Amino acid sequence: MRTKLAIKTHAMLEHFFPERRVFLKSDNDTRFIRLKPGTQLVALAGSGLLIGWAIVATAIILMDSIGSGNFREQAKRDQRTYQARLNDLSGQRDGxxxxxxxxxxxxxxxxxxxxxxxxxxxxxxxxxxxxxxxxxxxxxxxxxxxxxxxxxxxxxxxxxxxxxxxxxxxxxxxxxxxxxxxxxxxxxxxxxxxxxxxxxxxxxxxxxxxxxxxxxxxxxxxxxxxxxxxxxxxxxxxxxxxxxxxxxxxxxxxxxxxxxxxxxxxxxxxxxxxxxxxxxxxxxxxxxxxxxxxxxxxxxxxxxAPFASPVKNAFRFTSQFGFRRDPKTGGRRMHKGVDFAAGMGTPLYATADGVVVSASWSAGYGRLVKIQHEFGIETRYAHMSKMRVKVGQRVSRGQRIGDMGASGRVTGVHLHYEVRVGGKAVNPMIYIKAANDVF
Missing domain, CATH: 1.10.287 (Helix Hairpins)
Structure with a gap:
């Protein structure tokens, strides 16, 4: 029974894929390669799979490209909405x-x-x-x-x-x-x-x-x-x-x-x-x-206490407090502050009364200003293009202390702003959001 099935299968393959020979001729000799029906079937199936894979991969790449475009548009819309919300909150704060x-x-x-x-x-x-x-x-x-x-x-x-x-x-x-x-x-x-x-x-x-x-x-x-x-x-x-x-x-x-x-x-x-x-x-x-x-x-x-915002001009948040993907190495890393992005030279202001304890270059922070406040609170302002205060200087809330820049380990112009209580970094947005309904 198995022999008859094999004979019928072979006959069907011979009908659709008759045996072919490929001759290879040289100056001294002539050789040929015999392509059996099974070999031809395997080659056809492999070619079909390869073509199908190429079609599917192309479709995935095309869909990803379309989706990325939609995501960018959505991100831009969200950014405009967020900016409008920030402007509205600023107006409410002034009121x-x-x-x-x-x-x-x-x-x-x-x-x-x-x-x-x-x-x-x-x-x-x-x-x-x-x-x-x-x-x-x-x-x-x-x-x-x-x-x-x-x-x-x-x-x-x-x-x-x-x-x-x-x-x-x-x-x-x-x-x-x-x-x-x-x-x-x-x-x-x-x-x-x-x-x-x-x-x-x-x-x-x-x-x-x-x-x-x-x-x-x-x-x-x-x-x-x-x-x-x-x-x-x-x-x-x-x-x-x-x-x-x-x-x-x-x-x-x-x-x-x-x-x-x-x-x-x-x-x-x-x-x-x-x-x-x-x-x-x-x-x-x-x-x-x-x-x-x-x-x-x-x-x-x-x-x-640092209830004010360090940036008064138009800006956008580019990174929040907490673990994130490192923009340089791609690994997971703790981000100990929040990032405000605006134009080069945007004025930066002290968020509370205090004393400047550091105003110098600090490795990845670039040009860094540290201000010590009451209640064991310290604020840090990193990546400045210019520092406008000196160590030991007493500053008031709302006083200009420097300009936004891209010094240190950065991928673009922004301010890295930190709040530390007893030496431990805390989320600065806790203070900024807490003051939204007051100031």
């Missing part, structure tokens, strides 16, 4: 800064008004206490006068009803009686005047009480508005520091140690020197002053 400045001005005006109203309230309280003291004195005098008049009336009754009193005695006592009646008349007039003065004083005290109540209502309104404003102002700053991983209590203590002077508008209020308990308004004002002091300390701390 928030203007709003914060306006709020600070309103806050200072309200604080001045509160100081004036508190002085008026203290004067009103003093006048009210003086009136209350005067009324007490008048009432005491009136009581004494009434007692004296009653005693005189009793003596007069005794004289008029006395038994065995002669006409001479009555005549002799008429002069003192006239004097006593005149004294009683004067006392009654004085009593009536004292009553009128007391009534006037009570009316004046009522008016003063109404004025004090009105002032308290006004103070309540101002206090409430200021408390709401302080809540709105302090909460974003508190959130900003927490999002940046900076414990607020420790920051406040650190800043307070550096600014330990006292006095001025942030000193707690005291309206009494007699050891009395502070009033509710005094406690409320002191709580508000504590919030103002916390806001002021936050403002100082924000100047000393």
């Amino acid at each position: 928030r800064a203007e709003e914060a400045l306006a709020a600070q001005e309103r806050f200072n005006a309200a604080l001045s008004q509160i100081s004036i109203m508190q002085s008026e309230l203290l004067s009103s309280e003093t006048r009210r206490r003086e009136l209350e003291t005067g009324i007490e004195v008048i009432q005491s005098t009136l009581r004494d006068t009434m007692q004296d008049r009653q005693a005189a009336r009793s003596q007069l009754a005794e004289l008029e009803t006395g038994d065995g009193v002669s006409a001479a005695q009555i005549a002799a006592s008429s002069a003192p009686m006239d004097f006593l009646a005149e004294a009683l008349a004067r006392t009654a007039a004085e009593r009536d005047q004292v009553i009128i003065d007391a009534q006037d004083a009570l009316l004046h005290a009522d008016e003063m009480a109404q004025q004090i109540a009105q002032m308290r209502d006004q103070n309540n309104t101002i206090f409430r508005q200021l408390e709401e404003a302080m809540t709105v102002s302090v909460a974003p700053l508190d959130k900003m520091f927490r999002n940046a991983g900076m414990p607020t209590d420790r920051i406040i203590k650190t800043v307070r140690r550096g600014y330990s002077g006292q006095g001025g508008p942030l000193t707690p209020l005291s309206f009494t020197t007699r050891g009395e308990e502070p009033t509710a308004d005094t406690l409320r004002a002191n709580r508000l002053i504590e919030q103002m002091d916390r806001l002021n300390l936050y403002r100082i701390a924000a100047e000393k």
Whole structure:
């Protein structure tokens, strides 16, 4: 059975691929190569596979080229969208800064008004206490006068009803009686005047009480508005520091140690020197002053932490923080900062107050500037074309420290920006993003 199948197969191959001979002739000899049907079939199959592979490879390369083109277009669209988003965020940041400045001005005006109203309230309280003291004195005098008049009336009754009193005695006592009646008349007039003065004083005290109540209502309104404003102002700053991983209590203590002077508008209020308990308004004002002091300390701390962006001109992010493919070696490597790409010579700015601890050439970093800040934070600005600061120089946030370049180990013009806390590199975008809703 197998022999018959083999014969039929061979016959079919002979029909489609008849045996061929290829003659090779030389000067002295002639040879030939016999191509059997199986050999021809194998050669045809190999040629077909080779052609098919070439077609598939060409199609893959063509599709990859088309896909790469689409990817580049998509990347360009994403870049334009991202750039527009950055411009929008920059505009929002400027708007928030203007709003914060306006709020600070309103806050200072309200604080001045509160100081004036508190002085008026203290004067009103003093006048009210003086009136209350005067009324007490008048009432005491009136009581004494009434007692004296009653005693005189009793003596007069005794004289008029006395038994065995002669006409001479009555005549002799008429002069003192006239004097006593005149004294009683004067006392009654004085009593009536004292009553009128007391009534006037009570009316004046009522008016003063109404004025004090009105002032308290006004103070309540101002206090409430200021408390709401302080809540709105302090909460974003508190959130900003927490999002940046900076414990607020420790920051406040650190800043307070550096600014330990006292006095001025942030000193707690005291309206009494007699050891009395502070009033509710005094406690409320002191709580508000504590919030103002916390806001002021936050403002100082924000100047000393790198919440700003080192590039203010138009730029694009070319590399994020974290592991990435090394552009030089192609291997996987930790990228300890973020890269901002812009034109050659683009101004670079300090992101916080600090002291320049290094400004020199540093191997792969090229021209490198290091700035030491508070809270154990250091920022680094690498690959500069020009450095505009010196070692030991104190710089402020927003001060120009150099120009963008391509010095050191780079593939193009950009800024490599690092933030280190306690010597350990952290993602700079933590600070920049944390400040987006504040500055």
